[in-house]
Amino acid sequence: MTKQQTRWSQFGVLITVFFFWGFVAASNDILIPVFKKAFNLTQVESQMVSFAFYVAYAVGSIIYFFISKALKADVLNRIGYKNGICIGLVISALGTLLFYPAANSGSFALMISGLFIVGLGFSLQQIAANPLAIVMGDPSSGAQRLTMAGGVNNLGTTIGPLLVSLAIFGSVSSGNTSASIESVKTPYLILGLVFVLVALFIKFSGVPNHIDLEHLAAEEAGDGAGSDKLIHSDSAFAAFKYPQLVLGMIAIFVYVGVEVSTASNLPAYLELAKDKGGLGLETAVIAPFISLYWASLMIGRWSGAAGAFDVASSTKKLLGIVLPFVAFGVFLAVNTIAGHDVSIFLPYAPVIVVMIVAGLLARGNPARMLLNFAICGIAALVIGMLTTGMVSTFAFISSGLFCSVMWPCIFALAIAGLGKNTNEGSSFLIMMIMGGAFVSIFQGWVSEQIGIHMSYWVGVACFAYLAFYAVKATQVLRKQGIDLDKLAASGGH
Numbered sequence: 001m002t003k004q005q006t007r008w009s010q011f012g013v014l015i016t017v018f019f020f021w022g023f024v025a026a027s028n029d030i031l032i033p034v035f036k037k038a039f040n041l042t043q044v045e046s047q048m049v050s051f052a053f054y055v056a057y058a059v060g061s062i063i064y065f066f067i068s069k070a071l072k073a074d075v076l077n078r079i080g081y082k083n084g085i086c087i088g089l090v091i092s093a094l095g096t097l098l099f100y101p102a103a104n105s106g107s108f109a110l111m112i113s114g115l116f117i118v119g120l121g122f123s124l125q126q127i128a129a130n131p132l133a134i135v136m137g138d139p140s141s142g143a144q145r146l147t148m149a150g151g152v153n154n155l156g157t158t159i160g161p162l163l164v165s166l167a168i169f170g171s172v173s174s175g176n177t178s179a180s181i182e183s184v185k186t187p188y189l190i191l192g193l194v195f196v197l198v199a200l201f202i203k204f205s206g207v208p209n210h211i212d213l214e215h216l217a218a219e220e221a222g223d224g225a226g227s228d229k230l231i232h233s234d235s236a237f238a239a240f241k242y243p244q245l246v247l248g249m250i251a252i253f254v255y256v257g258v259e260v261s262t263a264s265n266l267p268a269y270l271e272l273a274k275d276k277g278g279l280g281l282e283t284a285v286i287a288p289f290i291s292l293y294w295a296s297l298m299i300g301r302w303s304g305a306a307g308a309f310d311v312a313s314s315t316k317k318l319l320g321i322v323l324p325f326v327a328f329g330v331f332l333a334v335n336t337i338a339g340h341d342v343s344i345f346l347p348y349a350p351v352i353v354v355m356i357v358a359g360l361l362a363r364g365n366p367a368r369m370l371l372n373f374a375i376c377g378i379a380a381l382v383i384g385m386l387t388t389g390m391v392s393t394f395a396f397i398s399s400g401l402f403c404s405v406m407w408p409c410i411f412a413l414a415i416a417g418l419g420k421n422t423n424e425g426s427s428f429l430i431m432m433i434m435g436g437a438f439v440s441i442f443q444g445w446v447s448e449q450i451g452i453h454m455s456y457w458v459g460v461a462c463f464a465y466l467a468f469y470a471v472k473a474t475q476v477l478r479k480q481g482i483d484l485d486k487l488a489a490s491g492g493h
Helices: 003-014 016-038 048-071 075-079 081-097 099-105 108-135 139-169 181-203 213-221 225-229 243-264 266-270 287-308 313-337 343-362 366-386 389-403 406-415 419-450 454-479
Strands: none
Touching: 003 016, 003 108, 016 048, 016 081, 016 108, 016 139, 016 181, 016 243, 016 266, 016 287, 048 075, 048 108, 048 243, 048 419, 075 081, 081 099, 081 108, 081 181, 099 108, 099 181, 108 181, 108 419, 139 181, 139 287, 139 313, 243 266, 243 287, 243 389, 243 406, 243 419, 243 454, 266 287, 266 389, 287 313, 287 343, 287 389, 313 343, 343 366, 343 389, 366 389, 366 406, 366 454, 389 454, 406 419, 406 454, 419 454
16 A cells, blocks of 8 residues: 555544534534423523533633643643544543433433533544644645545534434424434434444554644745744743734634534524514424535535545546535435435525635635635625525525635634644634634524524624635735645635
C-alpha cells in the first residue's frame, strides 16, 4: 500500500467519529418537541436540550485548557491524538447510560445531564479530530478533507432524526402521534455501546497519535518573505495574539449558533398553525423536515469534499456539481425507506443549484466561500420570514445548505499560522461550539416576544458577522504572509 493510500485508509477510520457527532446533534431536534410536550415546557425551556449538549463543548474545552496549563504541556501532545479520541468516545458512552434511569424516572434533569456528558466527550474528540483531519495528507487539501469529514457527519444528521423518531413513535403507518419518554432510552443505550466499539476499533487502527505542528505552520506560510511575519510566542494564552483566531472564535460561536438554533426552533415553526404561516404538523411527522435540514449540510459538504480527491481540475468541478444531487438522492432514499412521502421535497432541487453556483464563484478560496454563503444565508432567512407555508419552510431549511462548508472555512482561516499553538487554538474554537447553546436559547426567547416566524432575524445577525469575518480574516492573514490559496478552499472549485 502506498503512503497516500495508507493516509486515506487512516482518514477513513478517523471520520467515523464525525458520523456520531452528527447523529446525536440532529437527534436532539426530535427530542426537543417530545420533551416540550412530555414535561410541559415553554419554547425557551425546551431549548435546554440544545443548551446542555452544546455548552458541554465549552466546559470540555475549558477543562482541556487548564489541564494543559497545569501539566505545562498540551494534553493531546502528551496522551496522543488517537488516544484522546478514544477517551472522548468512552466519556460519551458513559453519558448515554444516564438515559436509562432518566427514562425510568421521567427526569428531564437527568436526560439533559446525559446529553451534557455525551457532549463533554465530543469536545475532546473534536479538539483532536479536526486538526488531525487537516494534517493527514497534503496540507493544500486539508480543508477539503475536513469538509469530507463534515459530509460523513451529516450522513449521521440525516439518518439520526429518522431513526430516533422511529424509535420513539414507531413507523409512520402505525399512526402513533404520542411519545413515551421511556422509549427514548433504547436508541441512546445502543449508541453508547457503539461508541465503545468504535473506540476499540480506532485504538487498534493506524490513525496517527502525534502530528508535527511546526512543520504544518511552515507549509502554510510557504517560502515567501512574508513568513517572517508569523507570530512566535511561548507565553501563556499565546494563541490569543493571533487576530484570525480571536475573530474566528466569535465566528465559530455565531456559525454553530445559527446552524443549531435554526434547526432546534424549526419544529415549533413546523407545528405552527397554517393561518399563522406554519404547516400545522404533528410532532410525529416532522422528522423528514428536520432530516432535510441536516441533509442540506450533507449536500453542501459533499460538494465541497470534491476538492479532496486527487483527480483533474475538470473532474473536481464535475464532482462538485454531481455529488450534491447524489447526497439529495440519499436523503430521498432514506426517507422513502422510512415510509415518508418524499414528493413534496422535490421542488427543493433548484435551491441546491443556487448553492452550487455560490460555491463555484468562490473559486477555491475559503474566505470568499464563507462570504458567498453568508450572503446566501441572509437571503434565505429573510425570504423565509417574508413568505409562508412550504416556500418559507424550504427557505429556512436551505440555510443548512449555506452553513454546510462554513465550519472548515472558519477553522482553516482561524488556525492558519498558529504553529505549536494550533492545539490550544483548536480547543478555543471547539469551546465556541457553545454558540449552539446560547443562540438557540436566545432565539427561543425572541420567539416568545415576536413569534417563531420572525425570530429568524437572530440568524440573519449571525450570518452578517460571518460575512464580516470573511473579509477581515483575508486582510489579517495576508499581513502575516499566509497564502490563502494554500489553505485550499473547502469548496475545491
